[in-house]
Amino acid sequence: MNKIDLSKSVNHHIAISSIMIKRVFFKILNDNKLDITPEQWNVLYYLDKSNGMTIGELSKITFKDFANMSRISQKLENASFILKRRDEIDKRVFKLFITEKGQELNNQLHECAYKSTNIALNSLDDEAREMMIKNLKQIITNTGEFLNK
Amino acid sequence: MNKIDLSKSVNHHIAISSIMIKRVFFKILNDNKLDITPEQWNVLYYLDKSNGMTIGELSKITFKDFANMSRISQKLENASFILKRRDEIDKRVFKLFITEKGQELNNQLHECAYKSTNIALNSLDDEAREMMIKNLKQIITNTGEFLNK
DNA sequence: TTTATATATTTGTCACGACAAACAAATAAA
């Protein structure tokens, strides 16, 4: 019988950190009166880098459920931050495009993300940050392999 | 204008890792036909260590909303994994107690948590794990300070 | 060509996270 000690669990600390980081980002968004969620921002972020992605592509790159990405894109469309257009060739597919309004918002969101990063990572030096990313990538790979087999 | 690069963001990798770890835990729970969520397990975990905690205490220790902890405890009570009793002295307070049935489940959950930890942290040595916890604790402190000021 | 299967997306359900409002009991202030 292997009893877990959460106070020494990497998994547990990742979960708590994730909650806290999201809360900080949320607060900064609210303080700046930006009516958008971190998840919705993720979509704007990727569309800004590569306009015209499909819902399926976005759900993969953001590690989200197709169903949830479908709903997130609906909300962004209702708020006129993106446009959805049927693909001419493959009529099952929707392509998403960021609007002018979405672009402007996206720029403000980058500032907010930058602020929240600084708050969360305060006092972590570059080496620590790189080490974190390396290990977290390994965790993402490990879990991905388990889930896809 | 500071544009964020998510592929180099510690925050972002923590968020993705957290999602993936939860998904692995969820899958293991399902594979073992255990009808409980990771969040509900957290409550059993702490009650097993310290029976009779209040909803408020549990919400603090698990970093959750009072309201959400209230609902999580309702579900655990409905499933007979815990009991809720009014405090005799302070009649606003509910104290929660893990039941026999809850104890048995908790033991199985520890095994599941152990498995999911091994999957996620595969190939991370002890030094890397300790470093992760140290840095994640720092992040939790940093974000906590920001949110409470 | 017809049938079966795969793919892209949507909708529904339930649990959880954030937040606001409400309520009761306890405590502090007038």
Added chain:
DNA sequence: TTTATTTGTTTGTCGTGACAAATATATAAA
């Protein structure tokens, strides 16, 4: 003691996560 404030909990709303079922289109197989 009466009033105001604080504390512990609950309920409601909305967005999101997991999962199953449904729909439409595309592609492969018979």
